[in-house]
Amino acid sequence: IAGITQAPTSQILAAGRRMTLRCTQDMRHNAMYWYRQDLGLGLRLIHYSNTAGTTGKGEVPDGYSVSRANTDDFPLTLASAVPSQTSVYFCASSDGDPHNEQFFGPGTRLTVL
Amino acid sequence: GQNIDQPTEMTATEGAIVQINCTYQTSGFNGLFWYQQHAGEAPTFLSYNVLDGLEEKGRFSSFLSRSKGYSYLLLKELQMKDSASYLCAVVDNDYKLSFGAGTTVTVRA
Numbered sequence: 001i002a003g004i005t006q007a008p009t010s011q012i013l014a015a016g017r018r019m020t021l022r023c024t025q026d027m028r029h030n031a032m033y034w035y036r037q038d039l040g041l042g043l044r045l046i047h048y049s050n051t052a053g054t055t056g057k058g059e060v061p062d063g064y065s066v067s068r069a070n071t072d073d074f075p076l077t078l079a080s081a082v083p084s085q086t087s088v089y090f091c092a093s094s095d096g097d098p099h100n101e102q103f104f105g106p107g108t109r110l111t112v113l
Numbered sequence: 114g115q116n117i118d119q120p121t122e123m124t125a126t127e128g129a130i131v132q133i134n135c136t137y138q139t140s141g142f143n144g145l146f147w148y149q150q151h152a153g154e155a156p157t158f159l160s161y162n163v164l165d166g167l168e169e170k171g172r173f174s175s176f177l178s179r180s181k182g183y184s185y186l187l188l189k190e191l192q193m194k195d196s197a198s199y200l201c202a203v204v205d206n207d208y209k210l211s212f213g214a215g216t217t218v219t220v221r222a
Contacts, residue, residue, distance in 0.1 A: 033210075099204070
């Protein structure tokens with residue numbers, strides 16, 4: 001693994017189903033983030049974690065949950081998917097210094113029908 | 114709330130210069146980033162400004178005026194590979210990034 005990876009690459013999901021998007025980084029970054037990107041709206045922060053064991057809510061947290069059991073992994077769970085959660089999801093990580101760049105994963109394209 | 118505005122689309126010719134403007138009204142300011150995002154790919158870091166003035170990095174430069182809530186990204190000697198979306202993002206009082214909707218730049222031969 002080099003950098004930050006996400007799985008799956010894409011997924012079609014029936015409404016009401018539970019889904020977990022996976023994110024793993026090997027840069028030993030303290031901070032990790034989940035964003036969704038929708039046409040015309042840009043990237044919006046869903047949840048974040050400043051360090052292992054802690055999480056916080058972003059701009060659009062409803063319908064999503066996260067956990068940060070260790071430094072490397074930051075899964076995002078949709079408990080009961082709805083069509084409005086159709087989006088491209090990006091995971092990102094950083095060293096935690098807000099003046100330093102965030103590194104983004106390749107994204108997961110999720111379609112909820 | 115956060116308000117970050119940038120033009121939706123711009124078109125320019127190969128070899129030319131393009132300036133992408135970004136204006137912001139946010140709850141606090143702790144720096145401004147520009148990211149590049151090619152279609153279907155992840156955003157990648159281009160520049161960071163926290164003090165007023167111009168930061169030059171090769172063909173790309175970024176300018177910031179904190180008093181005016183204004184930044185621009187200048188792309189010189191445009192190449193076809195510069196066709197991408199350019200995202201302006203502000204670090205707010207909570208030290209989180211708020212992104213504009215992005216500007217899609219198309220470079221034509």
